[in-house]
Amino acid sequence: MKIGFIGLGQMGKPMAINLGKAFDVIAYDLRPDVLPADVAAKQVNDLRAFADCTHVFLSLPSVKVLESVLFDHATGLTGILKAGTVIVDTSTTEYNATVDMGNRLEAAGFPFLDAPVSGMQKRAEDATLTMMIGGDRDLATVLEPLLATMANKILYMGPRGAGQLTKLINQLLFDINMAALAEILPVSVKLGLDPEQVAEVVNSGSGRSFASEFFLPNILNGVFDQGYPMNQAYKDLISGAELGARQMVPMPVLGAATATYQRALLEGLGDQDKGAMIKVFENLLNVAFRNAREGEQK
Numbered sequence: 001m002k003i004g005f006i007g008l009g010q011m012g013k014p015m016a017i018n019l020g021k022a023f024d025v026i027a028y029d030l031r032p033d034v035l036p037a038d039v040a041a042k043q044v045n046d047l048r049a050f051a052d053c054t055h056v057f058l059s060l061p062s063v064k065v066l067e068s069v070l071f072d073h074a075t076g077l078t079g080i081l082k083a084g085t086v087i088v089d090t091s092t093t094e095y096n097a098t099v100d101m102g103n104r105l106e107a108a109g110f111p112f113l114d115a116p117v118s119g120m121q122k123r124a125e126d127a128t129l130t131m132m133i134g135g136d137r138d139l140a141t142v143l144e145p146l147l148a149t150m151a152n153k154i155l156y157m158g159p160r161g162a163g164q165l166t167k168l169i170n171q172l173l174f175d176i177n178m179a180a181l182a183e184i185l186p187v188s189v190k191l192g193l194d195p196e197q198v199a200e201v202v203n204s205g206s207g208r209s210f211a212s213e214f215f216l217p218n219i220l221n222g223v224f225d226q227g228y229p230m231n232q233a234y235k236d237l238i239s240g241a242e243l244g245a246r247q248m249v250p251m252p253v254l255g256a257a258t259a260t261y262q263r264a265l266l267e268g269l270g271d272q273d274k275g276a277m278i279k280v281f282e283n284l285l286n287v288a289f290r291n292a293r294e295g296e297q298k
Contacts, residue, residue, distance in 0.1 A: 002026070003146070004053035005041065006069060007091070008034040010228065011117065012059030014124040015090065015150045016041045019057070022149045026050065048080055055086045055146065061232055063097040070101065083109035088143065090131070090150075092116050092167055094239050099161040102135065111139055114160065116167035117151060120214065120227065128152045134163030168243070171236040172254055175274065177211035179257035182277035185219075189287040195220060196291050215275035220291040224272040230261065231270030237261055 001023060005016040008029035016027045020041025027035060027043050028050070035043040047069075050056060056077065060066050066089065070077050077087070087110050089098070102112040113135035123129050131151035133140045140147075140156050147154050157166045181202075188198045199216040202208060218226050237258045244251045260277055267283070269276045282288050 001055070002053045004028070004050040004056040005059070006047075006050075006056065007059035007061075008043070009059065009061065010121050011090075011124045014121065014127075015057070015059060015117075015129075018124075018127045019146065019149045023146065026053070047075060047077065050077065051080050051082070053081065053085060055088065055143070056081065058087065058089045058091055060089075060091045062235070063093050063101075066091060066093065066097075066101065070105070078105070078108050078110065081110065084111070086111045086113075086139070086143070088113045088115050088147075090115050090117050092171070092236070093164060094235065094242075095161045095164045095168065098134070098164045102160045111136070112160070113140060113143070114163040115147065116163050118167060118170055119151075124150070130155070132157050132163040132166040134158060134165075135160050168236060168239050171233075172240045174211055175237060175261065176253055176257045177209045178215060178274045178277055179260040181209075181212055181215065182260055182279075183281055185216075185278060185289045186281040186285050186287050189289055190285045195289045198289075211274075215273075218273075219275050219278055219289055222290055224269075224276040227273030227275065229271050230264060230274055230276065233274065234261065234265065234270075 003019060003023045003025045005012065005019060005025055005027040008016060008027055013034060016025060017035065017039045019025050020039060025041040026049055027041050028047055029043065032045060033043065035041055058066065058069065060069060087105055098114045102114065105112040113133055115131050115133050117129040117131050119129040127150055129151040130153040131147055133154065133156045137156055144154060157163050185198065189195055199220055202212050203216060218224065240254055241258065260280055263280045264277045267280065269279060278289055
């Protein structure tokens with residue numbers, strides 16, 4: 001069994017490294033020398049090296065990139081791989097695009113699963129991600145030894161696209177949580193409360209969430225580059241708006257969170273992580289939710 005892995009970004013790199021600890025893995029990224037020389041997975045510089053792979057995992061930033069990697073007439077995997085090669089997409093992409101992509105791959109003879117992951121970089125490094133599977137249940141069961149090298153919680157969610165739908169629900173809740181923190185925490189500073197103590201109360205009290213636990217320590221220290229950049233993650237909110245429109249479901253809380261996110265993008269914060277949404281309301285109120293030392297440096 002030879003495994004290929006394409007996309008060595010924030011999540012893909014540690015996933016490929018962990019997969020390579022148990023299986024024969026080659027990996028590809030547009031950037032050379034992403035993988036350290038001392039790991040088992042080996043980086044190659046040409047997709048044609050994947051011709052003998054039995055399974056290929058993808059961790060890519062957008063549908064456009066996926067389309068190119070899979071279906072490009074000159075360099076696409078569908079023209080390189082042998083029929084029967086299993087393709088697993090761990091990227092976060094739009095539901096309709098995933099279903100269409102899976103249908104095209106299956107028609108061309110390539111079994112397909114959508115298997116997006118949740119947990120951010122640290123859990124990818126620790127191989128403790130949550131993975132949500134959409135597609136054929138029997139295929140998902142067969143692949144579990146491979147998947148278990150990257151995730152310790154593997155959940156079969158339903159037919160093709162169900163993994164992406166589940167990931168979307170999770171992401172929208174995450175975005176709403178961060179938007180709420182961005183709106184309320186600067187108010188606490190405006191009222192004269194100490195940011196460090198407020199953060200401690202939030203993260204030990206009923207206001208706690210994964211967003212608060214992950215972002216608040218970084219926000220206090222003025223660090224906004226530890227998560228996925230907002231301009232790349234905005235696709236989730238586009239998908240959420242489309243979902244609400246197609247299902248005729250009013251989602252006013254999501255709409256408010258999206259407005260904060262959009263304001264952050266318009267203010268030029270798109271290359272920073274979602275914690276930077278707080279800057280929208282910091283700027284509005286002329287305050288900073290930072291620890292004392294960071295505040296003195298400013």
